[in-house]
Amino acid sequence: MTDCIFYGGKGGVGKTTCAAATGLRLADAGRRTLIVSTDPAHSLSDSLEADVGPEPSELEVGPGPETTDEERLELDAGGSLWAVEIDAETQRERYEKLATALAADLRSAGIRLSDEEVERIFASGAPAGGDEVAALDLLVEYVDSGEWDVVVFDTAPTGHTLRLFDMPEVMGPVLETLQSLRGQASRIGTAAKSAVFGPMSMMTGSGTDGEESLEAFQARLGRARDLLADPERTEFRVVLVPEGMAIAESERLVETLRDAEVRVDRLVVNRVFEDPDEGCSRCQSRYERHAKRVSEIRETFPGLEVVTLPEREEEIRGLEAVRSIADRLPADP
Known part of the structure; x- marks a missing residue:
C-alpha cells in the first residue's frame, strides 16, 4: 500500500528542498520513493541536480554516507528514488490531440469545421483548474500503480494547493450537469454526444466513449478525495x-486542510538562524528574533510537531547537500 506525503506553503519557503530531502531519506532507508512536483515553476531538477522530466524516471542516488548497515541491506533489497515534474506542456499537447480527434468525429458525422475553427475553439488550452485536475x-495513477512505497508531493504555492484539495467538490456539480447533458445528447446521436463530452475525456486518456470516460473520471476524482482524507x-x-x-x-492553510479532513x-520551519557568533550583535539579534518566531509558531499551532531547518x-543543491538536512525531517507519514 502506497503512502503519501504532501509539502505545501507559500512560494519560496523551501517546499521543494523538503520534498527532495524526505524522498532521499526514504530511498536511503530502502523505500521505493517517487517525488512529484506539481508546482508550475519547477525547481526539483535544480534541487536534485538531475534531469527530471514529465514521466517518472529513476535517479542514481547510491547509499548516503550516514546510511547504516541495516539500511544498506534494505536499500539493496529495493530502495530507490524516482522523480517527475508534472508538465503543463504535456497537458496542453494532450488537449490539442483531443481537439484534432473531436474535429475528426464531427467531420465524420457531416459537421464541417476548418482547422482555424478548431484552433479557435481550443485556443485557451486546458480548461480552468486543469493543473489541479491533472x-x-x-x-x-501513481498510488494505484503499486510501483512505489511512498509518493512525496512538492505542491504549488498555497492558492494552487487549496484548489487542489477543493477540486473534487468543485467538479462534482459540473460532472452532474454533464451527465444530464449526456442523456439529452444521446437522443441526437453519437456525434453530438462526442461534441459535448469530448473535452472531458482528456482527463482519463481513455477512448472516445464519452459515457465511459466521464464515469471513469468521476470515479478517479472520488478516489483522489478519499486518498487525500485518509489519515492512515x-x-x-x-x-x-x-x-x-x-x-x-x-x-489559514492549516485551518483549510483541517476543514477538508486532511x-x-x-510544520517545517525553514531557514532558522542558528549558532550566532558571540561577537556579532547583528547575528545575535537575528538569532533571538527567529527564536521568538519559532516560539510563536509553537503557540499558534498547539498539538503540531514543529521541525526546524x-x-x-549556500543554496541547497545536489544530492549530498539535500542529504545534509534529510535527517532532520521525519520520514514516514
Whole structure:
C-alpha cells in the first residue's frame, strides 16, 4: 500500500528542498520513493541536480554516507528514488490531440469545421483548474500503480494547493450537469454526444466513449478525495519561514486542510538562524528574533510537531547537500 506525503506553503519557503530531502531519506532507508512536483515553476531538477522530466524516471542516488548497515541491506533489497515534474506542456499537447480527434468525429458525422475553427475553439488550452485536475488524476495513477512505497508531493504555492484539495467538490456539480447533458445528447446521436463530452475525456486518456470516460473520471476524482482524507495513508506538512506573514498564511492553510479532513501533524520551519557568533550583535539579534518566531509558531499551532531547518549561506543543491538536512525531517507519514 502506497503512502503519501504532501509539502505545501507559500512560494519560496523551501517546499521543494523538503520534498527532495524526505524522498532521499526514504530511498536511503530502502523505500521505493517517487517525488512529484506539481508546482508550475519547477525547481526539483535544480534541487536534485538531475534531469527530471514529465514521466517518472529513476535517479542514481547510491547509499548516503550516514546510511547504516541495516539500511544498506534494505536499500539493496529495493530502495530507490524516482522523480517527475508534472508538465503543463504535456497537458496542453494532450488537449490539442483531443481537439484534432473531436474535429475528426464531427467531420465524420457531416459537421464541417476548418482547422482555424478548431484552433479557435481550443485556443485557451486546458480548461480552468486543469493543473489541479491533472495533479489529482496523476496522484491516483501513481498510488494505484503499486510501483512505489511512498509518493512525496512538492505542491504549488498555497492558492494552487487549496484548489487542489477543493477540486473534487468543485467538479462534482459540473460532472452532474454533464451527465444530464449526456442523456439529452444521446437522443441526437453519437456525434453530438462526442461534441459535448469530448473535452472531458482528456482527463482519463481513455477512448472516445464519452459515457465511459466521464464515469471513469468521476470515479478517479472520488478516489483522489478519499486518498487525500485518509489519515492512515496521507499526511500534509506545511513549510514556512520565521516571518509574521508566513505564519499567518500557514495558519489559514492549516485551518483549510483541517476543514477538508486532511491530516496535518507537522510544520517545517525553514531557514532558522542558528549558532550566532558571540561577537556579532547583528547575528545575535537575528538569532533571538527567529527564536521568538519559532516560539510563536509553537503557540499558534498547539498539538503540531514543529521541525526546524537551519538557514544556510549556500543554496541547497545536489544530492549530498539535500542529504545534509534529510535527517532532520521525519520520514514516514
